[in-house]
Amino acid sequence: MSYVIGIDLGTSSVKTVLVNKNGEIKGEATASYPLIHENPGYSEQDPEVWVSGTISCLKTLIQENGISQDQIEGISFSGQMHGLVLLDEQNKPLRHAILWNDTRTTKQCREIEAKLGHNLLDITKNAALEGFTLPKILWVQENEPELFDKATCFVLPKDYLRYRMTGLVQMEISDAAGTLLLNVSEGAWSTQIAEIFGLPENFCPPIVGSTEATGTLLPQFAEQTGLSPKTRVFGGGADNACGAVGAGIVRNGDALCSIGTSGVILTYEEDKNKDFAGKVHFFNHAHPGAFYAMGVTLAAGYSLSWFKDSFAPDLSFEDLLAPVANVPVGSDGLLFTPYLVGERTPHADSVIRGSFIGLSGTHGREHLARAVMEGITFSLQESLELFRQAGISIERVISIGGGAKNPTWLQMQADIFGIPVVSLKNEQGPAMGSAMMAAVGCGWFSSLKECADQFIGYGTTYEPIPEHVEKYRRLFKLYQQVYSATLELNTGLQEFRG
Structure with missing residues (x-):
């Protein structure tokens, strides 16, 4: 029997599910981690806890369910949205990640509105809210300039986890849409917005699709988890996109x-x-x-x-x-x-x-x-x-x-x-949605629609x-x-x- 693994990287914990070709969940593992609240309105996290928690969950899935590493065909992700992970030239985090529920960036939101005007909605399709990523970038740029000068790019939480698994820095499109840096209609980074706010060249990483193959596991990560280095890794999705797919x-x-x-x-x-x-x-x-x-x-x-x-x-x-x-x-x-x-x-x-x-x-x-x-x-x-x-x-x-x-x-x-x-x-929500992306990426189905027909069972219908x-x-x-x-x-x- 072949399996895929869905990883749901949440705000307080990471959840992993082991799913077979019939859409049946054959194993689950969860690891919790803390939030960091250094000041009122601040919400941060050490990206390393995402990695260590995921490694622990993957080891548990392999060991407790009696499967061989060769039975795992692919892995994909759901991730908490908007969180800012700033990377230096060695792709190491420069500071704790600033999370979606951090509210320190009201000033930066007003700055975005003033500088972009109608272009904000025309390009990004979304209003400037404290939860999004660009306001966080501007906050670091203004309040931690020496640190920001060392930044070469940024990623979102699940994309950082995927980098640690594959060694490739990329950002998946449904998550990129929540940064206020993406031209949502075109599915491409807005060079206009990046230039207006003085962001470095190549600050926004290459974009990948949710079911797109993004590499295989690094030998070291494979060894730590008990998985095969041949295991394929796919783009995944923002938690709401994955929740939608999972439903x-x-x-x-x-x-x-x-x-x-x-x-x-x-x-x-x-x-x-x-x-x-x-x-x-x-x-x-x-x-x-x-x-x-x-x-x-x-x-x-x-x-x-x-x-x-x-x-x-x-x-x-x-x-x-x-x-x-x-x-x-x-x-x-x-x-x-x-x-x-x-x-x-x-x-x-x-x-x-x-x-x-x-x-x-x-x-x-x-x-x-x-x-x-x-x-x-x-x-x-x-x-x-x-x-x-x-x-x-x-x-x-x-x-x-x-x-x-x-x-x-x-x-x-x-x-x-x-x-x-x-x-x-x-009901399994984003974890199942991410597993479905891996299933499509592995070729089990031709599309997420076909996968949904196989994997999702509906209960009672309530008529108005x-x-x-x-x-x-x-x-x-x-x-x-x-x-x-x-x-x-x-x-x-x-x-x-x-």
Whole structure:
């Protein structure tokens, strides 16, 4: 039996999966590593922990599953996006990586907007946000100039891991799309942006495709892991692109709803000229020539976790949500906005905070719990509305994460989105997506679409209930008014926050 390995390089851990030609996961291994928070708003990581954690996981997969090294045909990656790894002329990191959730770069974002103007959206298709990579580059350029002078290029986290495995410095296209240095429509680095910000020649490494072969394992890395130096290594993808592939979002008409700590609505698109005016993200997909539009709710599952920890710490999520099914649509006149840590889509606002609107003495904990679930889903619906306004037709939503574990919430999603919602039989997310890229790269399938047909099994389909759809349509219009109605209040409250 032949296998591929998918590596999901996350923010707090690396996860590896061993997958056979039938799409069955035959082994898993995970290794955790720490974050570094030296100052408020800073979030960094030592790139070496990615390498050591991956080596540990690969050794475990080989040893615990009784397979020979020759049975592993290929490896690919999913990676946390946007993280800056600056390399010197020996390709050694000059400092800790600055991660996606680092927020020190507001000044640099305003500088990017001022210098690029309309070219920012025309070229990169995305607004300048603190999480992206170019603002981090400019921060180092301004605050650590002597160190920056030693930098010859930069890579993103999974691309640094791949370099350590193969000895080749490259950057995969779906991840490059999140740097604000890529011409997304053309799939090539923007020399204009690089020149405007004085970046060195060849500062941006060669671009490779997600299923493209990028070399084989270095003998030393092969020896450390127990793998063969003949094992082929493929480009991989950004974590959201891999999550989309792992959920089968590789065709027009499908969208992904992922509710974790944050929430993501993502849809497949083949028209490179879609214009969202920067209100949603628009990145190159792992599928060649395709793209994905993505909206983000910052505090999706986090809102529900906060509610549970604050009001029902002794209950399990299952017990907390059990009574919700008996609460009517609209939670008896109660709305919740999930702005606990600000919001991303459609309001890129770090000041706004959440609200319960319509709270009365007749509401119990079950009403508040349902309102939180509805509010999270309304926030995700705002992204779907932006997709539709741009001419994207969405026929069904594949739901994963915490929102797919509760049947009431799945039905709620179908009713609010107004289209069928489908769960997965075996949800593995970005790790499976990266394994699928290796499977296609190895020639097991001709495309990610063909691989998805073989590897992905769908669960229950939840059809929208017409009566509920109409009620939620009216409630959604009220929900959309809460942001503007509370904006000035939240601005005034800011000075009183701890």
